[in-house]
Amino acid sequence: MNFRRIAIELHAHAADLAGTRATSVDVAQEATGSDVKRALVERIPALAGLVRASALATDREYLSDGTAVAGEEKLHLIPPVSGG
């Protein structure tokens, strides 16, 4: 099976829990957002609780968990937002 590496940027409380602002996951070519989240929790178990409440996003848009992510080199994990 072909795997591809996707860089993940962590923000706010997710970065604090993980102890880093940048990590990466290796996922299958046909991987969806859910697969990325699963791989991220395997890599950083401290994120397990927060990932469920977080969205994945590119620099342009949020992604649903069912979206195929094979074309993406970098994704953001967006925990609950508190702007304003």
Next chain:
Amino acid sequence: MSATALSRITTDPLDEAELRAFVSTPEAGAVVVFSGVVRNHHEGKSVARIQYWAAEDLARNKLRELVDHVARNPNLARVAAVHRLGKVEVGEASVIVAASAAHRDDAFLGARRLIDRIKQILPIWKHEQFTDGTAAWAPGFEVPEGERGPGIAPEVAS
């Protein structure tokens, strides 16, 4: 950005007068400007300042899409929204939105929609720094499932 909408994410202090001037047009009989200001308390604790963090490229793109989306309302003349990042002291504005229209109901509604959606979808986080030296991330809102896709979701009931 269209000629009738302004958006900006910046570490510079925000300027209410700039937004008021941008949305003021001869046909607009109503101008609403709302400022969200850092207050000195949160859930019983004394707040010294708030540091705002963002996924900046995504925040810029979503804010631009949001103001363009709201500006498409034909009853509005112009709309504007700016959000500050970095350290914001008590009494300083962290966000300002403005909307103008022929009549006040539309201007109030436009400004309300801007600020409500900003709080719901912009990838920005408050890190509250308290006067006792402690700090904490503010509890936030999960980005709604309906916003997870291209563009801005249709208006939700508010």
